[in-house]
Amino acid sequence: SAVISQKPSRDICQRGTSLTIQCQVDSQVTMMFWYRQQPGQSLTLIATANQGSEATYESGFVIDKFPISRPNLTFSTLTVSNMSPEDSSIYLCSVGETVSYEQYFGPGTRLTVT
């Protein structure tokens, strides 16, 4: 399985600022996803970020708030813009293997907005 790292692992940010989260994979992957896990909740898909195409956002998530880059097959970034306390969550990237469809997750970025 792919090894996935995320930076930063955690951060405390002030309202109104932006944070960019990086996701690095040790192998080339086509499918990459960004999820949000609010405190005590399940995971919700933010967007699908396949290389070579624009990110596809789920209902309730917009590009202006959560811009995503996918410059190559091993890297992606998610920016949380103009943050408010409601954005306090764990943000996780995951990758999907094309043949097995198994999906693996990064360790997550724990974001607190004050």
Add this chain to the structure above:
Amino acid sequence: AQKVTQAQTEISVVEKEDVTLDCVYETRDTTYYLFWYKQPPSGELVFLIRRNSFDEQNEISGRYSWNFQKSTSSFNFTITASQVVDSAVYFCALSANSNSGYALNFGKGTSLLVTP
């Protein structure tokens, strides 16, 4: 539309008891994948198993076993002889080809507490 239901919010057992976590899913796709993940208190999401819709064989891995029944749209997870280290939130998830690709639809999770 795809949906995963984990009706059990919290389960508490004493060590060495067997415990079954229920998962019921809904999808109109004929090809789909079912998953179980473990999220210990440390927060990382640990992949446990993937099953595709064409393979209804039950699977056993050590103390873990999974029962996939298409007739009831269920994919239940049993831990035999539970241990304190099994304490975690367990998520069942479903993926199928959609506008989001094969992104995962998660259930709400079942929090399992195993006490000594």
